[in-house]
Ligand SMILES: CC1=C(CCC(=O)O)c2cc3nc(cc4[nH]c(cc5[nH]c(cc1n2)c(C)c5CCC(=O)O)c(CCC(=O)O)c4C)C(CCC(=O)O)=C3C
């Protein structure tokens with residue numbers, strides 16, 4: 001039997017976007033940082049990260065691979081829905097994609113965002129982008145953002161396996177005593193405080209996932225590894241507090257404390273973004289090397305079939321909700337499955353309110 005996806009007639013993959021060649025880097029950074037008060041030195045530094053990789057971010061290729069895997073997964077389940085892709089900051093831009101969807105006669109799409117957690121940058125800003133993408137477009141489809149999925153088993157299980165694999169890559173004599181450093185993107189303290197319906201959700205959701213992964217690793221290895229949530233990719237003006245500690249400072253601290261080895265688990269990123277290949281694989285691993293601290297980096301979810309299948313699960317779950325049916329919402333750990341529509345006060349825009357889709361009162 002073909003699963004019922006009505007009222008949806010398309011899926012839209014929504015992502016950040018990244019440059020693909022050196023000439024793209026400056027215009028991309030301008031798109032990302034317009035009106036956001038990022039110091040010039042920081043922009044030049046981040047530009048260098050991209051130039052160091054030939055001006056090409058890995059994110060678009062990751063999304064192309066994800067699209068292919070998702071189309072295959074849906075087809076394998078007998079679901080015949082077109083899958084579109086649009087970005088916030090680079091081609092294919094969301095607005096162009098929405099115009100194409102309108103031309104193709106799409107009426108309503110379920111939107112999967114490549115960001116699993118609450119916060120202005122990782123949730124509401126995408127909802128604003130979706131509003132902007134359809135605003136004034138004749139015949140534009142209705143766009144529904146799928147719920148946050150940091151605690152969906154299809155995201156959690158690959159993180160557990162990746163942690164076990166990265167532990168196994170450490171020299172045997174340091175493995176049992178290894179520390180697990182769960183890494184995510186730093187954001188301003190105030191952005192964390194405003195995240196989610198009750199505030200503090202960004203850190204709380206990461207902490208919940210971290211706790212679950214540590215426990216599942218213990219079930220496999222018999223070891224309850226010491227662990228901490230740490231941050232990378234801080235930007236913004238130096239006098240504004242952002243979430244700490246930075247992963248490099250954390251590695252220094254661990255080394256000073258005599259910790260024998262560390263696994264970095266990048267739970268903040270769904271695939272190998274620039275933050276992963278530069279901030280962790282290039283910079284943080286160099287820090288560990290300099291310290292003589294054995295360190296490995298766990299894989300991101302990427303196109304793990306369980307993660308790809310989670311999109312299908314979220315799509316079918318939401319479709320059933322929209323049809324007024326009862327659903328079982330997959331979720332693991334101490335957070336319940338997240339809401340379908342965000343509260344009006346959730347994750348406020350630090351620069352003042354702007355219209356956004358997928359909101360309770362919308
Ligand atoms: C929470 C969060 C996520 C995770 C959720 C999600 O995935 O969306 C994320 C993802 C990403 N961030 C990315 C790149 C950048 N982020 C920047 C700047 C900023 N990020 C912020 C937060 C986040 N960012 C914030 C609060 C700023 C300050 C400016 C502002 O308030 O907006 C800047 C400007 C330079 C700098 O200062 O670093 C760049 C270049 C890329 C592409 C990577 C690639 O190319 O592979 C991705 C996936």
Ligand SMILES: [Fe+2]
Nearest residue numbers: 032121185233
């Ligand atoms: Fe960012």
